[in-house]
Each structure stands twice: as C-alpha cells, then as structure tokens.
Amino acid sequence: MKRTFLGEFEEVVLLTVAILGEEAYGVTVTQELEQKTGRSVGFSTVHTTLQRMEEKGLLSSKMGGATAERGGRRKRFFTVTAFGRKALQEVKQVREELWNALPPQTLQLMGG
Amino acid sequence: MPITDRRKPIAPLPPRWSTKLLRWFAAPDTLEETEGDLLEMYAYWIETVGVRKARWRYVVSVVKLLRPFARSKRLEQYPRTYFFSHVMIHNYFKIAVRNLLKNKGYSAINIGGLAVGMAVAMLIGLWVHDEVTFNRYHQNYDRIAQVMQTQDLGGDVVTQAKSPAPLGKELRATYGDNFKYLATSTTTANHVLSFADRKFTKKGKFIDSDAPQMFTLKMLSGNYAALQEPGSVLLSESTAEALFGKENALNKLIKIDNDLNVRVTGVYEELPYNSTLANVAFMAPWQLYISGVAYGIKNKDNWGNNFVEIYAQLADNTDMSEVSRKIKDAKANKVGPEDFVSKPEISLQPMSRWHLYSEWKNGVNTGGRIQYVWLFGIIGGFVLLLACINFMNLSTARSEKRAKEVGIRKASGSMRGQLVTQFLSESLLVAGFSFVLALILVFLILPSFNEVADKKMGILWTNPWFWLAGIGFSLFTGLLSGSYPALYLSSFQPVKVLKGTFKAGRFASVPRKVLVVLQFTVSVTLIIGTIIVFRQIQFTKNRPIGYNRDKLVMVDMPTLDIHNHFESFRSELLETGVVVETAKTTTPMTEKRQNENGFSWKGREENQDKPFATFGVTHEFGKTVDWKIKDGRDFSKDFADDNLAVILNESAVKYMGLKNPVGETITWGTQPLHVVGVVKDMIMESPYEPVQQTIYYIAPWPAYILSIRLKPDVGNSEALAKIETVFKKYAPAVPFDYKFVDEEYDAKFRMEERIGKLASFFAVLAVFISCLGLFGLASFVAEQRTKEIGIRKVLGASVTNLWQMLSRDFVLLVIISCLISAPIAWYALHSWLQKYNYHTEISWWIFAASGAGALIVTLLTVSFQAIRAALLDPVKSLKTE
Numbered sequence: 001m002k003r004t005f006l007g008e009f010e011e012v013v014l015l016t017v018a019i020l021g022e023e024a025y026g027v028t029v030t031q032e033l034e035q036k037t038g039r040s041v042g043f044s045t046v047h048t049t050l051q052r053m054e055e056k057g058l059l060s061s062k063m064g065g066a067t068a069e070r071g072g073r074r075k076r077f078f079t080v081t082a083f084g085r086k087a088l089q090e091v092k093q094v095r096e097e098l099w100n101a102l103p104p105q106t107l108q109l110m111g112g
Numbered sequence: 113m114p115i116t117d118r119r120k121p122i123a124p125l126p127p128r129w130s131t132k133l134l135r136w137f138a139a140p141d142t143l144e145e146t147e148g149d150l151l152e153m154y155a156y157w158i159e160t161v162g163v164r165k166a167r168w169r170y171v172v173s174v175v176k177l178l179r180p181f182a183r184s185k186r187l188e189q190y191p192r193t194y195f196f197s198h199v200m201i202h203n204y205f206k207i208a209v210r211n212l213l214k215n216k217g218y219s220a221i222n223i224g225g226l227a228v229g230m231a232v233a234m235l236i237g238l239w240v241h242d243e244v245t246f247n248r249y250h251q252n253y254d255r256i257a258q259v260m261q262t263q264d265l266g267g268d269v270v271t272q273a274k275s276p277a278p279l280g281k282e283l284r285a286t287y288g289d290n291f292k293y294l295a296t297s298t299t300t301a302n303h304v305l306s307f308a309d310r311k312f313t314k315k316g317k318f319i320d321s322d323a324p325q326m327f328t329l330k331m332l333s334g335n336y337a338a339l340q341e342p343g344s345v346l347l348s349e350s351t352a353e354a355l356f357g358k359e360n361a362l363n364k365l366i367k368i369d370n371d372l373n374v375r376v377t378g379v380y381e382e383l384p385y386n387s388t389l390a391n392v393a394f395m396a397p398w399q400l401y402i403s404g405v406a407y408g409i410k411n412k413d414n415w416g417n418n419f420v421e422i423y424a425q426l427a428d429n430t431d432m433s434e435v436s437r438k439i440k441d442a443k444a445n446k447v448g449p450e451d452f453v454s455k456p457e458i459s460l461q462p463m464s465r466w467h468l469y470s471e472w473k474n475g476v477n478t479g480g481r482i483q484y485v486w487l488f489g490i491i492g493g494f495v496l497l498l499a500c501i502n503f504m505n506l507s508t509a510r511s512e513k514r515a516k517e518v519g520i521r522k523a524s525g526s527m528r529g530q531l532v533t534q535f536l537s538e539s540l541l542v543a544g545f546s547f548v549l550a551l552i553l554v555f556l557i558l559p560s561f562n563e564v565a566d567k568k569m570g571i572l573w574t575n576p577w578f579w580l581a582g583i584g585f586s587l588f589t590g591l592l593s594g595s596y597p598a599l600y601l602s603s604f605q606p607v608k609v610l611k612g613t614f615k616a617g618r619f620a621s622v623p624r625k626v627l628v629v630l631q632f633t634v635s636v637t638l639i640i641g642t643i644i645v646f647r648q649i650q651f652t653k654n655r656p657i658g659y660n661r662d663k664l665v666m667v668d669m670p671t672l673d674i675h676n677h678f679e680s681f682r683s684e685l686l687e688t689g690v691v692v693e694t695a696k697t698t699t700p701m702t703e704k705r706q707n708e709n710g711f712s713w714k715g716r717e718e719n720q721d722k723p724f725a726t727f728g729v730t731h732e733f734g735k736t737v738d739w740k741i742k743d744g745r746d747f748s749k750d751f752a753d754d755n756l757a758v759i760l761n762e763s764a765v766k767y768m769g770l771k772n773p774v775g776e777t778i779t780w781g782t783q784p785l786h787v788v789g790v791v792k793d794m795i796m797e798s799p800y801e802p803v804q805q806t807i808y809y810i811a812p813w814p815a816y817i818l819s820i821r822l823k824p825d826v827g828n829s830e831a832l833a834k835i836e837t838v839f840k841k842y843a844p845a846v847p848f849d850y851k852f853v854d855e856e857y858d859a860k861f862r863m864e865e866r867i868g869k870l871a872s873f874f875a876v877l878a879v880f881i882s883c884l885g886l887f888g889l890a891s892f893v894a895e896q897r898t899k900e901i902g903i904r905k906v907l908g909a910s911v912t913n914l915w916q917m918l919s920r921d922f923v924l925l926v927i928i929s930c931l932i933s934a935p936i937a938w939y940a941l942h943s944w945l946q947k948y949n950y951h952t953e954i955s956w957w958i959f960a961a962s963g964a965g966a967l968i969v970t971l972l973t974v975s976f977q978a979i980r981a982a983l984l985d986p987v988k989s990l991k992t993e
Contacts, residue, residue: 026149031156043153043169044176047146051139063145073148 006058006091012037013049014058014088018080025064025075026050050078058084126154127167130174138174139182146177200530201537208538211514218510221888222503223545225881229499230550230589232877235561236492237581238554238569243485246386246467251328252425255292257432257460259283259422261443262475264455265709266722271472274299274418275443277402277411279458280320282442283422290435293322293425296398298408300391302668304846307355307366313668313849314351314393316368318401318408319423324380326425327389333362334378342399344377351393352379368396370671370845372404385568388466415447424460436460450710453721484867491874494634498878500593501627502885503539507597508624509892518601519609531602539594540587547586564869566862596623625925628889631882632929632966633936638875639962640937644954645868648945649861651952657857658761658794658803659701660738663822664853665832666700673843675814681842682732688838690823690831695736696815698728702856704797704804711807713768713778724764725796725804728811734759736821737794744774744789747810755810757788764805765790778807785809799860800948819853879966883973886922890974894918894981901981902989914982919974926970930963 006014016032017024030046033039053059064075080088131147138146150173157166212219247253259279262271280296288294297319305314317323321339324331324346331338338346345366352361364376374396383390401408411417426435436459443456457475470480518531526534555571562569572578674681678696685691699705709723731754733739734746742762747754758778765773776787793803822831836848894901901914909917938954945951 026145027152027156030153042173042176043150044173047142047149047177051142067148070148070151073144073151075148076142076145 006087009045010049010053010058011088011091013046014053014080014084017050017059017078018085018088021079022077024078029078053084054078057081058087124158124163126151126170130171134174134177137178137180139177139179141182150174150177201533204534204537205541207534208541211538212542215510217891218506218888219542221884222506222542223549225502225884226499226542226546226589226593227549227553228877228881229496230546230586231553231557232874233492233496233585234550234554234582235557236488238558238571239565239567240485240489240492241572242386242567242569243468243481247388247463249384249387250463252326253463255426256326256463257424257426257436258463258466259424259439260459260461261418262457262459262472265707266720268722269474271475271477272418273421273461275420275422275458276415276418277408277420278413278415278446279443280420280422282446283424283439287435287439287442290427290430290438291424292427293326293423295320295323295326295423297323297421297423298398298401299419299421300389302670302849303394304369304670305351305355305366305394306370306845307364310355311845311847312351312354313670313847315391316394316396317392318396318398318405320398322425323395323423324378326423329383330381332379332381333360334376338378339395339397341377342397342403343374344397345374346378346380346395347376348380348393349382352376367845370673372396372400374400388463415443416451432460432462488870488874491638491871495874495878495881496589498631498634498881498885500589501631502881502888503542503593504596505624505627505885506888506892507535507539507594508600509889514601515604515609518604519606522604522606523610528602532598535598535601536591536594539597540590543586543590543593546589547582551582561873564866564873566866624889625921628886628922628925629929629932631885632926632970633933635875635878635882636930636933636962636966637937637940638871638878639965640933640958641941642868642872642875643958643962644937644941644945644952645864645871647958648948648952649864649868652799652864652948652950653861655795655799655950656792657799658740658792661701661854661857663824663828664701664737665820665822665835665850666853666856667818667820667839667848667850669816669818669843669846671843671846672814673846674818674839675816677842678730681838684838684841685820685835688831688834690826690834692821692823693732693736694818694820695732696730696811697733697817697819698811698813698815699796700817700851700856701737701794701819701853702796702860708780711778711780713770713776715769720767722767722805725806727796727806727808728813728815729808730815731810733808733819734791736819738821739794740792742790742792744787746789751788753786754788755812756783756785757810758785759789759791759808760787761791761803761806761808762793763803764807767805780807799857800950802949879969883969886970886973887977890918890922890977893921894977898981898984898989901984902986905982905986906990911979911982915975915978918978918981919971922970922974923967926966927963930959930966934959934963 012033013029016029016036020028020032026043026047029050030041030043033041033046050059050061054061058081059078060081061076061078064077066072066074134147134150135143150170153173154166154170157169161169212223250256258273259275260271260273261275262269264270277296280294283291284294297317300315300317302313303316305312305316319339321337323329324338325336329336329346332349334346338344345368347355347361355361355366356364361376361379365373366376367373383392402412403409411419426432439458439460442458444452447456461469465477468480468482468485469477471478521531521534551571558569558571561567669675675696682694685694704725706726706728707723708726709721711721711724729747731747731749734741739746744759747757747759751757760768760773770776770787773787773790778785778787791808794806795803796806820835822828832850835850839846839848897918904914904917937959941954945954
C-alpha cells in the first residue's frame with residue numbers, strides 16, 4: 001500500500017486520540033490539544049479533521065450512551081484503527097530517520 | 113485526565129439562533145454529537161475566556177460547521193418507510209392473493225363479473241372498430257367520394273347515389289382538373305357469367321377503366337390497365353376460381369349474360385367483407401355497357417334517367433367540400449326544363465361516410481349506422497360501469513372485515529399512501545385476472561357474436577393498439593374500481609379500529625345504495641329497450657302485405673331466352689302440375705326499382721307531381737301473387753286493349769284524389785292509359801314505410817324477373833326440381849337461381865332483428881352482472897346481521913318475517929331504479945320509433961312488465977341468501993366469533 005501522507009494537524013489530532021484512549025471525542029480532543037500544545041485550536045477544525053480521518057479509515061467511531069449533561073445528546077467516541085496506528089508509526093519512523101541523518105555538528109549547532 | 117469542569121447547570125445558553133442554524137444546515141449524520149460537543153465547548157469557553165468570547169467562538173464554530181448540501185451517508189438507526197419498496201409491493205400481492213383465496217365466493221363474483229363486463233366492452237370495441245374501419249382497405253380512402261344527387265320530386269327532397277349517365281362525361285369535361293380519377297358505373301346487379309358449361313350468377317358492375325386504380329385493387333394477375341379495352345373483364349379471386357378452378361384465368365374468353373363476349377384481363381384479390389364493394393364479383397368496362405347493352409346504348413346520353421353511380425378520386429391538393437360545392441350545378445346547367453324542375457344538386461359523399469352516414473332527409477345527411485355505433489358504444493360503457501360498480505360495492509361492503517388489518521398496518525408504520533397502493537394493487541390484480549378471463553371469454557363468444565352481428569371479426573392479436581387499449585383499459589378499470597375502496601379503507605383511524613369502537617356510520621351504505629340504483633336503472637332501461645325493439649319487429653311483421661308470399665318463388669333471368677318464348681315456357685310449366693301460375697315482372701316483389709313522375713290525370717293539381725312506383729307485369733301477375741282486387745277487375749287477355757291498361761293501388765287512388773278510379777284515363781308522358789282496377793296496397797321495399805302510390809302496367813319491354821306460385825300441396829324440392837328441368841330447357845345458359853319471396857321479405861327485418869338480438873344479449877348480461885353484485889351484497893348483509901337474526905329468531909320471528917326484513921331494502925332500491933329508468937327508456941325509444949313511419953306504440957304494460965321482471969329477479973337473488981340466513985339455527989349463529 002502506498003504511504004499515507006498525514007498532515008501536521010492530522011498527525012497531532014491522531015496522536016491525541018491515541019493518547020486519550022477510551023475518552024476521545026470532539027471536546028476532549030480539542031481541550032487536550034489546547035492544553036498540550038498551548039495553541040488556540042478551533043473546535044470546528046478539530047471536528048472536521050476527525051470526520052475526515054474517519055472517512056480515510058484512520059479512525060473509527062461509535063456512539064456512546066445517552067448522557068445526563070449536554071441535554072442527553074450522545075457522544076461520538078473515536079479510536080485509532082490499525083491503519084491509523086501504522087500511519088503514525090510510519091510518520092515517526094520517517095522523522096527518526098531524518099533526525100538520525102542529521103550531521104552531528106548541525107545537531108550541535110541547534111543545541112541538541 | 114483533563115476533563116471539563118462539570119458544575120454549570122446554570123450556565124447561560126449559547127445563542128439560540130445559531131443552534132437552530134446548526135440544526136438546519138449541519139451535516140445530518142453528525143448533528144447529534146456536534147450539538148452536544150459544542151454545548152460542552154461553550155461551557156468550557158465561558159470558563160476559560162468569558163461569556164462574550166465564548167458566544168463569539170460558538171457562533172464562529174457553528175458557521176464553520178455548516179454543510180448546507182450535506183446528505184446523510186449512513187443508514188439510520190430506524191429504516192424509513194419507502195413508498196415504493198420492492199418488498200412491500202411483493203407483500204401487497206401476496207396478501208391480495210391470500211385474500212382472494214380466502215373468500216373464494218366473493219373473488220369469483222368479483223373476477224367473473226368484471227371479466228364479463230370487460231368481455232362485453234371488448235366485443236363492442238371490436239364491433240365499433242370494425243364499423244369505423246369500413247372501407248379502409250382502399251388506400252385512397254381519404255380521397256375517394258361518390259357523387260350524390262339531391263332532387264325535389266314534387267315536394268319530396270330526395271338524395272340518392274344515382275345520377276344520369278352523361279353526368280360522368282360532363283364532370284370529366286368541365287370539372288376534370290378537380291379529379292384524379294372518375295368512374296361511371298352501373299349499380300351492382302346480378303349477371304350470368306359462363307365459361308364452357310360452367311355458369312354462375314354473380315354480382316358485378318360495368319365500370320370505367322379508372323376503377324381498379326382508384327380502389328387500389330390488389331391485382332393477382334393483369335394490371336390496372338385491364339379495363340381499358342371494351343372486350344375485357346376483371347374477376348375477383350373467388351369468381352375466377354369458380355369459373356376456371358386451378359387453371360390460369362388470364363386471357364380466357366367468357367360470356368356475360370350469354371351475350372357479351374369478353375376476355376379476362378385480370379384477377380384481383382377478394383375485397384374484405386367490410387368494404388362497400390365487397391359483393392362485387394366482377395368488373396366489366398363501362399364502354400362495353402354503352403356500346404353492347406341495349407339499355408346502356410339507349411340511356412347513355414339521357415339526362416333524365418338516374419341509373420348510374422359515379423365514383424371519383426380527388427386530384428391532389430383539392431379539398432373535398434370545395435369540389436363538392438363547385439360541381440353543385442353540374443347537372444342543372446345542362447338539362448332541359450323538364451328535368452330542371454326538380455332542382456338537381458350534385459354533391460360528393462366522402463368514402464369515410466359511405467357506410468356510417470347513409471341516410472338523408474330533405475337534402476341533409478341525418479346519419480345512419482353511426483347511431484348504432486354510438487348506441488352500442490354507450491351500452492358497452494354502461495355494462496363495464498356496472499361491473500366496476502359491483503367491484504366497488506363488494507370491496508367497500510367488506511371493508512369492515514379488513515378494518516383491523518388496516519389498523520395493524522397503520523400502527524406498524526404504514527403510510528396512507530402505502531395503503532392506497534396496497535388496495536390499488538389488489539384491484540389491479542383482480543383486473544388483470546379479469547382481463548385474461550375476458551380474453552378467453554371473447555375468444556369463445558366471438559364466433560356466435562359474429563353470426564348475430566353479421567360480421568367476420570377476429571381478435572386483433574397482432575395489433576399493438578388492441579393490446580395497448582386492452583391493457584390500458586384494465587389498468588383504468590383496476591384503478592377506477594379500486595380507487596373508492598382504497599381511499600375509503602386507508603382513511604380509517606387505527607386507534608378506533610383496533611379498540612373496536614369503529615363503526616361505519618349511518619350513511620356509510622348510502623353510496624353503495626346509490627350504486628345499486630344506478631346498476632338497476634341501466635339494466636331495467638336495457639330490458640325495456642329490448643322488449644320494445646322486438647315488439648316493433650313483431651308489429652311490422654304482422655302488417656298485412658297485400659299479397660300471399662307463401663310458396664312464391666322469384667327467379668332472375670338476365671337473358672332473353674325465356675322471354676322470347678314465354679307463352680310456351682308458361683304452358684310447359686303449368687303442365688308439370690306443381691305450379692299454380694307464373695308471371696314476369698320488371699321488379700322483384702320485395703323491391704322497388706322504378707320511380708317515375710310526369711303523370712297527368714283529370715283533376716290533377718298544379719304542383720302535384722310526386723313520383724309513382726311503376727311495376728311492369730304480365731297478365732298473369734295478379735293470379736300469381738294473389739293480390740286483392742278492391743275495385744274493377746284484374747288484367748285479362750280477353751280484352752284486346754289491356755296492353756294499355758293500368759291497375760292502381762289504394763295509395764295511388766288516394767293521392768290522385770279520384771272518386772271513381774275505374775275507367776279514368778292517366779297520361780304517362782304522352783301515352784294515355786286507362787285504369788281497369790284498384791288493388792289493396794302491397795308492401796314493396798320497406799315494411800316500415802307507408803306504401804307508395806303505385807301503377808301496375810303491362811310491360812311493353814322485357815321483364816327480367818320470373819315469379820312462380822307453387823301449388824300448396826306439393827313439396828318445395830319436388831316442385832323446384834321439375835321447374836328447373838323446364839327452365840334449363842329454355843335457358844340452358846342461365847343458372848337456375850331461385851329465391852323464396854317470404855325469405856326475402858324476412859330478410860328486411862335482419863337489421864332490426866340483429867339490433868334486437870344484440871340489445872337482448874347486452875341486457876341479459878347487464879342483468880346478470882347486476883344480480884351478481886346484488887347476490888354478493890345480500891350475502892354480505894346476511895352475514896353481517898347473523899347475530900341480529902339469531903336474537904330475532906329467539907324472540908319469535910318467523911322465517912317469513914326475516915325474509916321480508918332482509919329483502920325489503922333491496923326491493924326498495926330496485927323500485928326506485930324502475931321509476932328512474934321508465935322516463936329515460938321512454939324518451940330514448942320514443943325517438944328511435946319515430947324513425948319508422950309504421951311503428952308500434954309504447955304501452956304502459958311494457959314498463960310494468962320490465963319492472964316486475966326486475967323485481968322478481970331481485971327477489972330470487974336476494975331470497976336465496978335471506979332464507980338461508982333466516983333458516984340458520986339461532987344457537988349456532990349466536991355462538992359465532
């Protein structure tokens with residue numbers, strides 16, 4: 001299979017979903033991102049990205065039970081699929097290969 | 113885990129409008145969680161950035177999430193009900209079949225009734241199709257016309273298809289550029305065709321050489337130029353086969369009337385029976401007629417003798433009515449004052465109207481058979497309507513039984529549209545079955561129907577229009593008859609139905625009753641109509657005809673063989689001992705061939721010039737036909753001057769206003785004739801018309817019809833055999849084709865009898881269908897009231913009481929129908945009878961009898977069910993359910 005190109009934001013969202021595990025849905029992912037990255041993330045952007053990645057098969061989702069808060073509306077929980085995990089692995093591997101290929105003096109210059 | 117703060121039930125709500133916007137335009141699949149997520153985010157934002165910014169972010173998120181064109185991609189949790197779901201339609205038919213099988217009796221009544229109705233409609237459709245496609249065989253159908261002449265004959269305006277012979281020449285000479293083809297022709301008449309020892313009497317025409325091309329005859333041999341030389345003849349396929357068997361007919365020499373030698377120059381395919389010219393078995397050249405036949409030679413330039421038919425095909429780019437107007441005075445411009453008096457007007461009658469519009473009154477076309485086409489069309493429509501009414505009636509009546517089904521279907525999610533579809537598909541199924549059954553019925557009935565209707569129709573298996581009409585018509589019937597139950601049943605409220613509080617209201621049966629009344633109105637009208645048609649026929653048949661038609665035989669003798677030796681022929685015939693008397697006439701007893709005016713007598717008024725029928729006879733005529741002398745004496749050879757004697761009929765005496773007719777002198781042209789006697793009126797042409805003023809004269813020219821009275825005590829076949837021997841001796845070249853006068857006379861009633869038979873056929877079917885419906889309704893009512901009947905019986909009601917109770921409603925309906933149908937039938941038949949000058953009266957007992965008949969049939973139908981219900985053991989009937 002040809003490699004999947006993950007966008008930077010997609011990669012971050014996918015990772016966040018993986019981090020959150022059972023609890024990953026629109027709100028938690030947005031808040032977690034905000035807190036972990038410190039940047040202001042639009043809810044609509046996260047929502048759309050989640051939808052898109054589900055369509056691509058990187059995520060799967062299922063509806064949770066009815067909730068008492070938020071007017072009884074159910075939550076859609078996301079989990080990373082096998083394909084999604086593979087995509088993350090690949091991204092990580094590429095990064096590591098690139099870091100490893102960095103000449104040591106440049107690495108030093110960057111203060112690494 | 114950084115979970116949201118959860119203590120904000122009092123948190124202000126986000127702007128409502130944006131939430132609404134979200135609901136309207138967000139992607140439908142994810143709406144629920146999006147809305148929930150946004151609410152949570154809103155609370156979180158209030159916590160972190162304040163209400164104002166939270167509201168702002170909320171709105172911005174909503175706007176960004178709008179997907180106005182998004183459609184749901186996933187299956188929903190609960191499947192929607194689709195209007196046309198394959199499975200459901202499958203189910204409808206399954207339920208329909210189960211329902212039909214469950215109620216076999218009702219199904220049989222429904223399908224059978226509808227099938228009979230459809231079969232009748234189909235038969236009538238075929239009949240109408242046959243009538244309106246008359247003459248379509250000819251390719252130039254739209255462009256062909258017949259020349260008609262309208263004349264004012266002493267006050268009677270008469271339109272006929274006969275014209276004087278020179279008119280054909282005149283049309284060609286003066287108006288020729290309006291016509292592509294013109295053909296002058298003799299009327300179709302019997303002639304003897306002979307080849308070697310084979311001879312046959314065949315109907316034929318002497319006609320111009322344009323004819324084959326104009327009528328687009330299909331030539332089996334020879335070509336369209338076949339009639340161009342005077343010594344030629346064209347034969348129809350069957351005539352050629354009769355004369356020559358399998359041999360090639362072309363160029364064979366045959367004789368017409370044992371006189372004219374002609375050579376066969378072509379054979380044409382038999383014309384179909386629904387063509388005006390179907391009975392024409394041969395065509396000989398008109399040229400031959402005006403050069404070789406005495407009558408033709410004498411009259412070919414005579415403007416005063418209307419004896420030819422003229423056919424024309426219009427030139428391209430001309431208009432029928434325009435040409436008709438142009439030639440209006442074609443005769444008037446040419447004739448002398450003696451013919452100008454009758455104001456002759458020439459016009460064209462298009463081929464499309466020959467068959468259906470053949471009657472004229474005062475120079476105006478008054479229709480003809482088209483009336484019967486309409487009549488039967490309407491009857492067919494009504495019979496079909498009756499069948500549809502049955503179906504609707506039974507379905508609605510039984511609807512209460514199916515109310516529960518409707519309730520359950522609605523409760524489990526059926527939409528009204530689905531129920532309508534279900535009931536329509538049921539009725540379509542029934543209509544489909546009926547259509548197939550109707551086709552089978554038509555297939556079986558058609559031969560006898562053809563016999564009654566005098567047609568040769570077949571089912572148009574290969575005609576796409578037939579199938580289109582048949583199937584379209586079943587669809588229509590199915591939809592029409594299914595529509596009422598479908599709409600009615602689907603309007604039930606499930607809650608009421610399932611709780612059992614559903615009751616068809618007091619007025620639920622009103623439409624049903626109206627339909628029954630409609631049915632019986634149609635049936636009773638048809639019964640009355642049938643009775644009156646038959647009474648009219650019987651009435652006319654019983655009319656005194658003025659002579660004795662029993663054992664009277666007519667023979668055509670188109671040649672002069674017998675004529676030239678008549679005296680010895682007669683004495684030899686009398687010697688056989690089987691003949692009372694024989695005479696020659698110019699006209700068969702059952703026809704009227706000559707119509708003359710130009711008579712004068714003492715006391716004639718100025719404008720009194722209505723034509724007289726003239727009847728050339730020999731001296732023995734009176735004794736032969738056994739006429740009734742009222743005044744004076746019969747012709748007799750004892751008086752030398754009887755050659756110039758005439759006998760008048762009563763109508764003539766009345767018309768002429770003679771007090772003492774015997775001994776008076778009448779001048780015909782310039783020839784004075786003296787009246788020797790008066791006879792009772794004898795019916796000649798139409799038994800429905802008053803007898804015309806008639807003059808019987810001793811024919812000074814050949815009279816071609818032989819009348820022979822057989823002895824009453826001699827068997828017909830024996831007598832005819834002896835006569836034939838004598839006949840053959842004198843006229844070996846002429847076939848001995850005899851006709852009995854009484855049979856010919858009876859043939860005059862064929863048309864009316866046919867209509868009577870067809871009408872009675874339809875009336876019987878209409879009554880049958882109506883009774884079928886009534887039977888179904890009665891059994892339904894009896895079933896519905898089972899408990900009531902049981903309780904009544906327990907309380908002491910007798911079978912008679914119950915029978916009365918159950919029958920009363922229906923009897924009342926039928927009485928109402930009788931009351932409605934009486935004036936309708938009276939009006940329709942009164943105007944039909946007015947067509948006949950000699951007609952029966954419509955008396956009240958006909959209505960009474962029809963009403964009583966309908967009532968009896970109703971009672972029989974209903975009683976069967978009523979008595980069965982009334983005889984039921986009350987214990988059993990009270991235990992039902």
